[in-house]
Amino acid sequence: MSPALAAVLQVAVLALVLALAHRPLGDYMARTFVSTKDLAVERVSYRVVGVDPRSEQPWRTYLRGVLAISLVGIVVVYVLQRTQSVLPYALGMPPVDPDLAFNTAVSFVTNTNWQAYSPDVSLGYVVQMVGLAVQNFISAAVGIAVAVALVRGFARRRSGTLGNVWVDVTRTIVRILLPLSVVAALVMVLGGVIQNFAGFTDVSTVAGGSQSIPGGPVASQEAIKLLGTNGGGIFNANSSHPFENPSSWVSLFQVALFLLIPFSLPRTFGTMVGDTRQGRTILAVMVGIFTVALAAATILEMRGAGTAPSSRAARWRARSSASASRDRRSTPSPPR
Incomplete structure (x- = not known):
């Protein structure tokens, strides 16, 4: 199969997957945000936070909730990085420098996920899982909750409330992101993405040298990284690393995860405003x-x-020029 045909087939498969998921997932998300019933785990979380799930919030209160969730996230992620050396599964990593810890905390809370470090040699597993992976869920849920509040603003023209931010964030995590992430992580493990607590394994190479191979709970963090349109994986190369992206079909699956929720949200919008034509x-x-x-x-x-x-072409031209130069030097001059 030619590369061009393979690329066309991949795009076609991606389009088919997104088309098949658009309506059922979009309708499911709409039902999630208009439902008046709470799951048991949700009721427990509301009692812990002290929230009445039936109370509606005006936009100012909703905004304060978003800011409060984000502020707590920054503090928690920052503290975890600064106390890394005393945490379990730190892998011998020292505490992260204050400036870098603050930059990482803010970037993950704001869903930009900028990594100014090499994660596999800078962060232990507790920081990765309890700090960054959890924040991937929360920041994505906050983004979806804000989108849903905007939809309610269109649907409730004469209402002064936009819902309840605590309920929206909780339902997004419990009913949407968490179930999809579990399924996605299992699929990626079957595809060869690693999921372990092995730390670093020293191996001997074929050439007689030695190499330290990193492990880690990669599939679980990769799933929410993609579903929540987050960045920041366990390895510095992220999804270019073979432990995060070991094959072509896994790569296509990851692209589908990245687009799954965004391409289903228009259906959610149309269902919630009562006009699916607008969603289309x-x-x-x-x-x-x-x-x-x-x-x-x-x-x-x-x-x-x-x-x-461009770089490939430049290297080819450089090699061709060097080869031609060697040929000219090695060719004997004709006798005079």
């Missing part, structure tokens, strides 16, 4: 923008534009 219109605009961007990137790639093709 938003989806059509999204698909149009995605198609144009994909086509432009493909054309530029085929023409050799971009960093990777």
Whole structure:
């Protein structure tokens, strides 16, 4: 199979998966946010926080809730990094420097997930799982909750409330992100993504040297990283690392996870406002923008534009020039 045909088939499979998930997942998310029933685990969390799940909040109170959740997240992630050396499964890692710890905490809480460090040699497993992975759930849930509050603003033109931020965030985690992440993590483990607490394993290479191979709970963090459109994996290369992305079908599966919720939210919007045609219109605009961007990137790639093709072409020209120079030096001059 030619590379071009393989690329077309991958895009077709991706489009089919998103099309099949659009309606059922979109409707499920809409039912999640309009339901008047609470699950047992949700009721426990409301009692712990002291929240009345039936109370509606005006936009100012909703905003204060979003800011409060974010502030607590920053403090927790920062403290975990600064106390890393005394935590279990620290792997001998020292505490993260204050500036870097603060930068990482803010970036993960704001869903930008900028990593100014190499995670596999900087953070232990407790910081990765309790700090960063948990924050991936919370920051994604806060983003979805804000989107749902915006939808309610369109649907409730004469109402002064937008829902309850604590209920929206809790339901997003418990009913949407957590179940999807469990399934996604299991699929990725079957595809070869690692999930262990092995630490670093020293092995002998074929050339007679030694190499330290990292382990880690990768699949569980990779699942929510993609579903929540987060960044920041356990390895510095993220999804370019073979332990996070070991095969072509796993790579395609990860792209589908990344787009699954965004491409289903237009259906949620249409269902919640009572007009699915509006949701289809938003989806059509999204698909149009995605198609144009994909086509432009493909054309530029085929023409050799971009960093990777340019650097490859530059290396080929350099090797050709060096080979020609050696040939000229090695060719004897004709007798006079």
